[in-house]
Amino acid sequence: MQWTDEGVVLGVRKLGETSVILELLTREHGRHSGLVHGGRSKALQPVLQPGNTVQATWRARLDEHLGTFHVEGIKLRASRLMGSSLALYGLSALAHLLRYVPERDPHFALYETLTVLVDHLDDPDLAPALFVRFELAMLAELGFGLDLDSCAATGTARDLIYVSPRSGRAVSAAAGEPYKDRLLKLPGFLIGQTKANRPSGSEIRAGFALTDFFLHQNVFAPQGQRAPEERARFVALATAGDE
Incomplete structure (x- = not known):
């Protein structure tokens, strides 16, 4: 062979x-x-x-x-990435996450997402949002992808600001208003609604909270495990001093 x-x-x-x-x-x-x-x-x-x-x-x-x-x-890239604490924690966290993917099964989309991420893992302006997208790609490859294209209740593609923790589908502002305390926030950068070049710290935190919920529910908890400590450190660095 x-x-x-x-x-x-x-x-x-x-x-x-x-x-x-x-x-x-x-x-x-x-x-x-x-x-x-x-x-x-x-x-x-x-x-x-x-x-x-x-x-x-x-x-x-x-x-x-x-x-x-x-x-x-x-x-x-390693010699460059070793000079960045953000990149080092990111490398440890992504390697841990990828070990949930079954060995020897091809994952073309996940590989492409990974290569873009590691190219920019030491860039504090780009790495946080790319890592959130990588975690979404991980969920999709494991069969737990989120549907963020339209509202689960009305079908509209406008004013999507929530995600249902039950279905993993987006929810519009109007449809979600009565249940907003039970819904997860959907940051605009995940659906192309962020106007700034770099998402704000609050958007990045919302993105990681979103992926953390579904990773814990569908990946970590069923195996009696928790998110790696390196991920928490990466998130802390990625959002430090940024609102």
Whole structure:
């Protein structure tokens, strides 16, 4: 068995004195791990860092085997991202979230969303909103996507400012008014209604509150788990001193 694909490094685990087990999210083969001989060498260590994009050739005798990777760097972002606390917490949080995705299943849309996110993960103007969108993409890939295109009650696409915690569908201002204390806020940047180049801190907080609710309800809680601490730290940095 053999294939070659592009992938983003999620993490590495030491194996023996010189090798590592590399974990990638690949474009066509999903989340995939493999052994890299010599992965702890001076030549490969800078390449096998979280956030980098690599070209990986995987080989194994049988498909169910761990197999081995031969890896070459394509886009090495890690040295830049390591200088940003926001990016470091973001990398840890996204890797944790991606481990809920079944191994070896392709997730094309999620991969594209991830590559855009890691390109800008150290940019405080762009990373927070991109991370919220990444979490929405995660929910969709796991079968819990939100429907934010029209009002669940009236079908209108106007004045959408709430989300139903039961259905995950948008709700208009008029339809949601009697129940507003029980509805989640829908930040305008998720439906193209933010006029500023950068969403406000309150919008970003509303976005993370929205994804946090559905991630907890549908992903973390059913497995008896909680959101990673790194996510909370990322959110705190992303919204610090911004209203």
